[in-house]
Amino acid sequence: MDEFSFIDLIKQKTYRQPSIIRGIGDDAAVFRQSSQDIVTAVDTFVEDVHFSRSTMSPFHIGYRSLAANISDLSAMGAKPAFYLVSIVIPSSWKEDDLDGLYKGMADLGAAYQMDLIGGDTVSGNELALSITVIGFVNSDKVRYRHTAKPGDVVFVTGTLGDSAAGFHILTNPGEYLDQAYYSRRHRMPTIRVDFASELENLSRVTLNDISDGIANEANEIAEDSHVNLTVYEEKLPVSQNYNQFPESQQSKWQLYGGEDFELLGTVPSQDWDELKDIADRTQTPVTEVGYVSKNTDNGHYVWLVDRQQTNKLLEKKGYTHLK
Ligand SMILES: Nc1ncnc2c1ncn2[C@@H]1O[C@H](COP(=O)(O)OP(=O)(O)OP(=O)(O)O)[C@@H](O)[C@H]1O
Ligand SMILES: Cc1ncc(C[n+]2csc(CCOP(=O)(O)O)c2C)c(N)n1
Ligand SMILES: [Mg+2]
Ligand SMILES: [Mg+2]
Ligand SMILES: [Mg+2]
Structure with missing residues (x-):
């Protein structure tokens, strides 16, 4: 042909x-x-x-x-x-x-x-x-990365780490629970088209999609908005049976795995209920994972509060080309 x-x-x-x-x-x-x-x-x-x-x-x-x-x-x-x-x-x-x-x-x-x-x-x-x-x-309803403000709620759609988990299953054949589900999350990711466009009536929403990993994308919001973000590791949403994967990989995939194509965003706390309504209407799972605070020394930090309640700097790393 x-x-x-x-x-x-x-x-x-x-x-x-x-x-x-x-x-x-x-x-x-x-x-x-x-x-x-x-x-x-x-x-x-x-x-x-x-x-x-x-x-x-x-x-x-x-x-x-x-x-x-x-x-x-x-x-x-x-x-x-x-x-x-x-x-x-x-x-x-x-x-x-x-x-x-x-x-x-x-x-x-x-x-x-x-x-x-x-x-x-x-x-x-x-x-x-x-x-x-x-x-x-x-007109004027585009959602940028640079609009987060102190006091905003930080949220994500869907679950994190599924794409990397699916890739793991596809490259390490074996017995897994929900194998078809995880493979599908890698090969045919869910996108959040209706949710994102229905946010239009909210006065301010910051959005970024998760291609390289939430650590990277959260840092992009912090840098571009000149704010700090705090994210609680225990609040990061995972799919059922995610704990079957190697323990050393679970949090790594969630933070740095990438390719989940979920949305990471921030919204003023007074609009959180309305955002949840839009999420329900569009059948989009949304989870509050942290908050935005003032950045006091121009560092634009993303803090991860880990499962031991220790504050750690979440570095901007994830999948990068031209390493
Ligand atoms: N080679 C290039 N020439 C011109 N602009 C570029 C080039 N590569 C990236 N950009 C621009 O840089 C910005 C960031 O691009 P980037 O590809 O990191 O974002 P993304 O598409 O959201 O992420 P990903 O590619 O990981 O899905 C965008 O405005 C993009 O258009
Ligand atoms: C065969 C194979 N090897 C590795 C990966 C993982 N991977 C590739 S690109 C990327 C980030 C997004 O890229 P971009 O920034 O170009 O959008 C990730 C996590 C894969 N999916 N398949
Ligand atoms: Mg993007
Ligand atoms: Mg790109
Ligand atoms: Mg990329």
């Missing part, structure tokens, strides 16, 4: 978004938007860095790659609308594999009324996928 028949194959027959003027088929895509702010992000996924063929099917690779991108839109409070896919295809990837990969993206895209409106196709030595997402948010 050549490049052009491939593009024909992956092209949507119809589009869902009303603002689309031209999707796939010209030098670029066109959409028209007047009343909302446009939010856009790109993330790249490379074989043997972000996924391996032994732990992920092509469908999973497509699904998770788009999920990771949509997660960034949610972390901005935006609703997803469009995506563009740039792909490097090695000769070992057959038509069926590519079909599965695009189906993974298309299934998730369809669930959120997204349209695939463009991309690029080249051949190369290993599979690499770069997805650009575009979303909309009502």
Whole structure:
């Protein structure tokens, strides 16, 4: 199959978004938007860095790659609308594999009324996928990392450490409880689209999505907001039977594992009840894990109160490229 028949194959027959003027088929895509702010992000996924063929099917690779991108839109409070896919295809990837990969993206895209409106196709030595997402948010309702204030409640959605636990199961075959659940949390992470966009009526919410690990993302909020964050280790939510994993790994995965694509945020304490209502309405588990305080010496610290009630500095470390 050549490049052009491939593009024909992956092209949507119809589009869902009303603002689309031209999707796939010209030098670029066109959409028209007047009343909302446009939010856009790109993330790249490379074989043997972000996924391996032994732990992920092509469908999973497509699904998770788009999920990771949509997660960034949610972390901005935006609703997803469009995506563009740039792909490097090695000769070992057959038509069926590519079909599965695009189906993974298309299934998730369809669930959120997204349209695939463009991309690029080249051949190369290993599979690499770069997805650009575009979303909309009502003017001035974008949720940034720099808006946390002393007194805010710190919260997370869902549970932490599941993706790393799922990866552990997939790479260390054995007998585990809830094996299918954990594998799914790694391969098809839950994203918090409805919760994030329904926060719109709250006057102030700080959001960041957990791609590298909560230690990293909490530090990003502290630095950008010029505040300190305190997080209680015993409050960090875990899934059922999480205690089956090696004890030395449990807290490491929760703090530094990454790829959970849950949201870490802060909200003024008077809005906590309203946030909980929105969480209930959108069936999103939300847990209070700590609080924001004033930073007194420009250090922007994240403190972790461990299970022995000892205050420790939670360093900004997690998954980093170009170490
Ligand atoms: N190579 C690059 N060129 C231009 N801007 C970049 C580049 N890499 C990252 N950025 C920008 O830096 C900021 C932080 O990017 P980063 O990738 O760390 O965030 P993220 O996508 O939320 O995290 P992750 O990639 O771990 O999911 C974003 O504004 C991003 O657009
Ligand atoms: C085969 C394989 N090896 C390692 C990992 C773990 N991993 C890769 S990238 C990343 C952080 C997010 O990346 P980015 O910052 O690029 O979004 C993590 C935790 C994996 N998923 N698969
Ligand atoms: Mg990125
Ligand atoms: Mg992010
Ligand atoms: Mg990263």
